[in-house]
Amino acid sequence: MELSPEHAIEIEPGLKRMILIEIIFPVALLTLGIYHGLMQVLYRSGLIHSSQFLGLEYYQGLTLHGVVNALVFTTFFAVAFGYAVVRYYLGRPLNMTVAWLSFALMVAGTLMAAAAILTGNATVLYTFYPPLRAHPAFYIGLTLAVIGSWIAFFNWIPVYVAWKRENPGRKVPLAVVGIFVTFIVWLIATIPLAVETIFLLIPWSIGWVPTVNVPLARMLFWFFGHPLVYFWLLPTYVMYYTMLPKLAGGKLYSDFAGRLTFLWLLLFSVPVGIHHQFTEPGISSTWKFVHAFFTMLVAIPSFATAFTMAASMEHGARARGGSGLFGWWRKLPYLDRDRWMFSYLFAGLFIFIFGGITGIVNASYSMNNVVHNTSWLPAHFHQTVAGPVFLSYIGMSLFLITKLTGKEIKGKGFNVWVPYIWTLGIMIFSTGLFIGGVGGEPRRTNMGLSYTDPQSPLYHVDWTAAKILGSLGGTIMTIAALIYFIVFFATLFGKRVKQGALELIVSEPYHDEQIPAVQSLTPWLAGAVLLIVVAYAPPLIQTLRSNFPGAPPYSPDSPVPLNLGPPP
Amino acid sequence: MMEPNDSKSGKPFFPSGAIAFFILLLLLYAVIWFTLYWIMIVRS
Amino acid sequence: MTSAGQLERRIIVISVAFAMTLFALAALAVNLYHVGLPTCLTDIKPFEKGELITHSPTHYELHYVARMWTFEPEDVTVPAGSIVDIYLSAADVTHGLILPGTDVNLMAVPGAVNYARVKFEKPRDYQVLCHEFCGTGHQTMATALHVVDMQTFRARRQAAAVPEPSDPGYQVIKMKACLACHSIDGKTRSGPTFKGLYGRSEKMTDGSVITVDDAYLRESIHEPKAKIVRGFQPVMPKPQITDADVDKIIDYLKTIK
Helix, strand or coil, rough: CCCCCHEECCCCCHHHHHHHHHHHHHHHHHHHHHHHHHHHHHHHHCCCCEEEEECEEEEHHHHHHHHHHHHHHHHHHHHHHHHHHHHHHHCCCCCCCHHHHHHHHHHHHHHHHHHHHCCCCCCCCCCCCCCCCCCHHHHHHHHHHHHHHHHHHHHHHHHHHHHHCCCCCCCCHHHHHHHHHHHHHCCCCCCHHHHHHHHHHHHHHHHHCCCCCHHHHHHHHHHHHHHHHHHHHHHHHHHHCCHHHHCCCCCCEEEEHHHHHHHHHHHCCCCCHHHHCCCCCCCCCHHHHHHHHHHHHHHHHHHHHHHHHHHHHHHHHHHHCCCCCCCCHHHCCCCHHHHHHHHHHHHHHHHHHHHHHHHHHHHHHHHHHHHHHCCHHHHHHCHHHHHHHHHHHHHHHHHHHHHHCCCCCCEEEEEEEHHHHHHHHHHHHHCCCCHHHHCCCCCCCCCCCCCCCCCCCCCCCHHHHHHEEEEEHHHHHHHHHHHHHHHHHHHCCCCCCCCEEECCCCCCCCCCCCCCHHCCCCCHHHHHHHHHHHHHHHHHHHHHHHHCCECCCCCCCCCCCCCCCCCC | CCCCCCCCCCCCCCCCCHHHHHHHHHHHHHHHHHHHHHHHHHHC | CCCCCHHHHHHHHHHHHHHHHHHHHHHHHHHHHHCCCCCCCCCCCCCCCCEEEEECCCEEEEEEEEEEEEECCCCEEEEEEEEEEEEEEECCEEEEEEECCCEEEEEECCCEEEEEEEECCCCCEEECCCCCCCCCCCCCCCEEEEECHHHHHHHHHHHHCCCCCEEEEHHHHHHHHHHCCCCCCCCCCCCCCCCCCCCCEECCCCCCCCCCCCCHHHHHHCCCCCECCCCCCCCCCCCCCHHHHHHHHHHHHCCCC
């Protein structure tokens, strides 16, 4: 991709090496996560009637799939991409001692959690719902990885402050605003997660305290769990606003829309978590209603993004000779091998059309009864996190690898098709899961042992067709991922053709509005804190006051509670 | 350099296609949402 | 000419109007169609006993206990036209309860009691499923709920409920939570049923055929993964159990044919 070679900058070898490892390490782990994605559709569809396959138990593999794909891969990528954006746009070297400390914590934490999962000691899924208990190494590992990602962010703050001082009155580059919002949301969201692991789960899983307050632990988890999805989505929005218009051959239709989107997400990402707990006891329906209201508002910037991206692509398409109300859609570089990043971003946007509306359905208060915890939910979040987020992340990983190592992409013709094959797969997969979900098909269930096993008394004939679509789509997705992995590693091990440098795709704004309301982070951050207090203080106080009896730890294998303390 | 965003007539760019797309998007959303709403009511 | 900023603002106003319309309709459904969300109940504490309580011939209270990996009570029957208040308590870990075909969708969270009201208009057999991961037996956690016409309902009520066995072997089985996977009434759960097990010939995963006797039962309790009956998974954990209790279990199994 030779869009802006003049924009390449030399960076410090240490930082370059670190960004490379922070991309290669999670992509390598992703092979394992995707392998178990495939296995899951095979189990669920009833093609495998077993509790395990090749030494990996179903729920153990499901935990691995969630932790690797949704927590590890995303966090590593966001940190690596954050370094790239901060270094590229703010033009200053970073403190490498701090950077390596962050890196070491993230890698060590990930390996600890992975060891606990692979040895079968943390089969609690990535939402780690107590009172199912994992080995302390699982909670400690994930906590360390999160703290490592905080340190990476803290390292960028002085660079940002110095840039502001040297450039008074200048707008902060849009990509930098996006990355800072990403990590502010992450910091806010991971505090309750750290509270949950440090004060509730770790002491309990070691055996220092006998019981855990389950409703409290769940509320803290979802305090984290929904902003988590915006932490995933925000780097993708950075790519949409700052790269997609250029790739389409045009300009970003409105700089204001980009800034407002990021700041709006800062404001509303957190006070929405209870929409994951709509069907739970112990929470007043009043607060469920408040969170449902805020959830509707957090959808607004995605509407604005859908319009702004269409307008920016239309701008590019018309510059390329497109015409008519809809005819211009034909003039986009869908299969341009040299602008292959377009295909990764565009395909994700397409998938997100469906991820968006299904999310609104989930959030629509009473309508959650129709879909909660059914296979509708994984279909929805695969159209978001495994759609725009995943495709933009793997695309940008490949892009950064080629630029930083100075290598030519291998298999360009195959590469440009990866997102479209993935899209085909995910649309088929999700259709199956949506249909099954509306019929009550449960998520997170090894259905091959019961509901899709004709030998079982629980056999559910209605879900068979849905399962065939699920496994067909899942297989197509795996094929796309396989092609990607081949391209990625062939490129990585290919020959260097030029000096490696840091380069990003930079779109210019078509309208570069000067609107003061979106120039400063601070008032938006203050608003976000206020909304969090309003939305979370009362239900948290209610949960603490309710004195719910605590629960002892359980192994997933047995209905008898574990005895972790000294024998009586 | 000629502004690439200006059409041959010299008029500034107006995203009429994006507006049309956005209207269709809202229609699609309404159809999907009301389908689920209807299912909920039928089951109540 | 509209500037981009003005146009973007219009898009945002339209989006807010759109989202708020949907939200208002969803909220209205609570009053119009009685599909609400559970709230925080303070007047009922978690319970350990599942039961169907009759308030009137058309109004029932159904206390479900979710535990690894069964619902109690099992196979509930209610008459068509009745209103059922479902209360749900989790006895061990977090579970879910979904009643496909209705709007009943609840989480069972240890420490708190959940609630939903449902009206059954017509006779129909429902399947009640656990839809939250609750351990390795999760996929078999399901039970039936039968809605029958009033006549059938009265006839079934006549057939008295079977009282819980008082056999000491049954008490061991209950205490050691064997019932999570092994039924005593012939139902298939994650493990083979105990009903008629003693003396039965079972085909093993390695192809051999074994007649269930004292020695086999003793081995299967102490070393659950030594021999696996075909059609089942090697998922049973090793229990901590005394030889005396094992003998009680074996004596009890001889009595349920």
